[in-house]
Amino acid sequence: MTTAMGRGPSFNEINLGDAVTFQRGFDITKNEQTEGVVPIVSSSGVSSFHSRWKSRGPGVVIGRKGTLGTVHYLRADFWPHDTTLWVKDFKGNDPRLIYYFLKTLHLENFDTGASNPTLNRNHLHKIKVVFPASCIQKKIAAILSAYDDLIENNRRRIALLEKMAEEIYREWFVRMRFPGHEQTKFEKGVPEGWTASRFDNFCVLQRGYDLPDADIEDGEYPVIASTSIKAYDKHYKVGPPVITTGRSGSLGSVLYVNSHAWPLNTTLYVKDFCGNSPYLIYFTLKNMGLENFNSGAGVPTLNRNHLNGIFILIPPKEIQAAFDDQITKLFRQKENFEKQIELLAQVRDTLLPRLISGKLAVENLDVRFPPSMTEAGNNVSEAALS
Numbered sequence: 048m049t050t051a052m053g054r055g056p057s058f059n060e061i062n063l064g065d066a067v068t069f070q071r072g073f074d075i076t077k078n079e080q081t082e083g084v085v086p087i088v089s090s091s092g093v094s095s096f097h098s099r100w101k102s103r104g105p106g107v108v109i110g111r112k113g114t115l116g117t118v119h120y121l122r123a124d125f126w127p128h129d130t131t132l133w134v135k136d137f138k139g140n141d142p143r144l145i146y147y148f149l150k151t152l153h154l155e156n157f158d159t160g161a162s163n164p165t166l167n168r169n170h171l172h173k174i175k176v177v178f179p180a181s182c183i184q185k186k187i188a189a190i191l192s193a194y195d196d197l198i199e200n201n202r203r204r205i206a207l208l209e210k211m212a213e214e215i216y217r218e219w220f221v222r223m224r225f226p227g228h229e230q231t232k233f234e235k236g237v238p239e240g241w242t243a244s245r246f247d248n249f250c251v252l253q254r255g256y257d258l259p260d261a262d263i264e265d266g267e268y269p270v271i272a273s274t275s276i277k278a279y280d281k282h283y284k285v286g287p288p289v290i291t292t293g294r295s296g297s298l299g300s301v302l303y304v305n306s307h308a309w310p311l312n313t314t315l316y317v318k319d320f321c322g323n324s325p326y327l328i329y330f331t332l333k334n335m336g337l338e339n340f341n342s343g344a345g346v347p348t349l350n351r352n353h354l355n356g357i358f359i360l361i362p363p364k365e366i367q368a369a370f371d372d373q374i375t376k377l378f379r380q381k382e383n384f385e386k387q388i389e390l391l392a393q394v395r396d397t398l399l400p401r402l403i404s405g406k407l408a409v410e411n412l413d414v415r416f417p418p419s420m421t422e423a424g425n426n427v428s429e430a431a432l433s
Contacts, residue, residue: 064172116155255310299338
């Protein structure tokens with residue numbers, strides 16, 4: 048082991064395999080899964096939950112097949128999927144430090160697959176790296192974890208606001224306790240002034256647009272995949288608000304993005320709101336159980352034409368406006384928290400390479416450990432992913 052030049056005795060040049068041992072994950076089919084709280088971690092993140100674990104937490108998982116370069120940190124026990132590599136042995140190193148360190152290596156550049164992107168753990172073990180010594184690992188991890196803890200707190204606040212908004216939707220439009228319902232006449236379950244109409248008179252869904260990974264140019268506009276924002280590009284296809292749902296691959300997720308965006312061809316997006324409230328359309332789509340409309344023989348697929356013939360109740364414009372007033376307040380708070388997350392992530396990502404490389408020294412810093420790194424924090428039963 049040699050001391051890395053210019054970085055002092057706290058950093059050494061080693062093979063990555065001297066710091067960790069990677070192991071291929073375990074295959075499991077949907078039919079083999081039973082209901083539980085153990086996250087099954089695929090190359091792109093948590094894909095489902097199971098009643099059994101294969102590895103004890105805390106743990107680190109990286110994308111092995113399909114999606115490369117992703118790194119996931121798990122606080123609690125988990126099941127690493129066959130599409131991943133997981134750290135079987137940390138060799139005395141801090142798991143959080145390993146998580147942050149691996150994020151700086153750009154592992155997607157070590158693809159060994161001829162057609163399908165693949166990482167080979169034997170190749171990864173031989174990579175030469177400059178690695179921080181154990182005496183400073185927890186300090187580095189603590190600084191970065193403080194930002195991730197704040198981000199996670201804001202995500203919980205966002206989830207609570209979303210839940211509150213959805214509860215208002217269900218109270219008004221599922222349980223039919225909208226303002227003035229006591230004085231409203233109902234005929235065969237339909238409130239007076241409401242319209243029973245085809246779904247395509249409520250909103251018009253359109254297939255998204257192709258954008259190969261190689262063509263993505265780093266920018267400010269979200270690129271929306273079937274379940275989440277995949278990247279950010281210089282260009283956009285649709286103006287705000289952008290509401291999408293999965294069309295191919297993963298069905299059922301519905302996203303609301305209040306900015307210009309590029310919905311990918313694995314999504315359907317709302318092209319025309321037909322004069323209706325975007326919030327109402329968003330929560331209606333979320334409550335339709337779209338994953339049950341799968342029309343694909345192999346790959347799960349949502350056909351918009353199958354939705355168009357469904358009849359739904361459309362409330363009058365004054366009720367939609369009252370609903371908007373309620374939801375707008377909650378979504379403004381939600382957007383404020385999202386902006387805070389973006390700023391925190393920018394600062395964290397700026398610090399990350401400087402701390403991991405030793406350009407920003409921590410040896411003489413008095414670092415306070417965040418709650419997630421205390422004994423109580425490490426016993427949290429949920430999975431913490433970034």
